[in-house]
Amino acid sequence: MTIDEALGIVKQTELCWIVFSAETGNVLSVDGVLSDETMANKFEHLGNLSGFGQPVMTRRFKSSSVTREILEKHQTEAEQRKIRVHVLTEWSMATTEQLARILEHGQYDAPMQRDFDSKIIVDNLWELHRDELTPVLRERLEKLLTSDVLCFAAQTKLCIYLTALNGDEQKLKAIWIGAEPGRNCWDDAVALMDALAYVRTTDQEIIGDMLKIFDTDFPFGGKLSTMIALGKIGPAAGSRVADKIRSTVYDSHPALVAVRDRVLERLESEEGEWLVCGDCCYGQVRNQTGFGAKPCPKCLGIGWRSINE
Numbered sequence: 001m002t003i004d005e006a007l008g009i010v011k012q013t014e015l016c017w018i019v020f021s022a023e024t025g026n027v028l029s030v031d032g033v034l035s036d037e038t039m040a041n042k043f044e045h046l047g048n049l050s051g052f053g054q055p056v057m058t059r060r061f062k063s064s065s066v067t068r069e070i071l072e073k074h075q076t077e078a079e080q081r082k083i084r085v086h087v088l089t090e091w092s093m094a095t096t097e098q099l100a101r102i103l104e105h106g107q108y109d110a111p112m113q114r115d116f117d118s119k120i121i122v123d124n125l126w127e128l129h130r131d132e133l134t135p136v137l138r139e140r141l142e143k144l145l146t147s148d149v150l151c152f153a154a155q156t157k158l159c160i161y162l163t164a165l166n167g168d169e170q171k172l173k174a175i176w177i178g179a180e181p182g183r184n185c186w187d188d189a190v191a192l193m194d195a196l197a198y199v200r201t202t203d204q205e206i207i208g209d210m211l212k213i214f215d216t217d218f219p220f221g222g223k224l225s226t227m228i229a230l231g232k233i234g235p236a237a238g239s240r241v242a243d244k245i246r247s248t249v250y251d252s253h254p255a256l257v258a259v260r261d262r263v264l265e266r267l268e269s270e271e272g273e274w275l276v277c278g279d280c281c282y283g284q285v286r287n288q289t290g291f292g293a294k295p296c297p298k299c300l301g302i303g304w305r306s307i308n309e
Contacts, residue, residue: 103144118151123157269306
């Protein structure tokens, strides 16, 4: 459907649903909205989206606000998303040296930008290339912490990751409890938990703080990250950890149950019954169907496998 055709239909309505191709931003359909539209009508519209045979986005508009510029903007944004996905995929396949050089240069061609994407590269280095970050390379990255080539979020996470790689558990704890800067948001807290798991902390104050997360209203994704971090620490985390997980993480989605059971198995066994997974980077593998990292299907993200497997 052309933009002119779409605008012609829009003019005949007061309210409308417009369905866009997620890949191109082109308008696929325009449907008028009933003035007394019910929730059932909305669900019916959403249920029909699968009939387009491609990824789509849908938006509900006041028809008088729909202009050519708005529809063209969707096309432009779709093209930018394609470029972003292409670049992010390239970064996922890049070497450690290539990623470090991108950070050092601090130059990003649109639509990529320092203020968000430098953090993605920092995460890629930690999640996919951790063991390749040699002392020499870490020294190069350390210099970036006081430069303007990284956004604030990237500087914060890089500091956390380098602190873990240097084995400085006391500094990680200081950041965790707020004695040193670096814990500004939930994303930082997740990075800190993974870093503390990397140094295999057994600090019961920190572990107690992590257990409190299971009693909060945090979305379960946050609790899942906490559970995996505790599973990485293993039996040394203490017996109360398994008790808390068992009492707060209920049977729900099969994938979640599998992670919970794997974590409980590790927490309630001897350290010698586990081996480093070997198929991943501390629980993460490259996302072969997209970009970035995802949990290892063999160890379910905890980086350890039972000797009985």
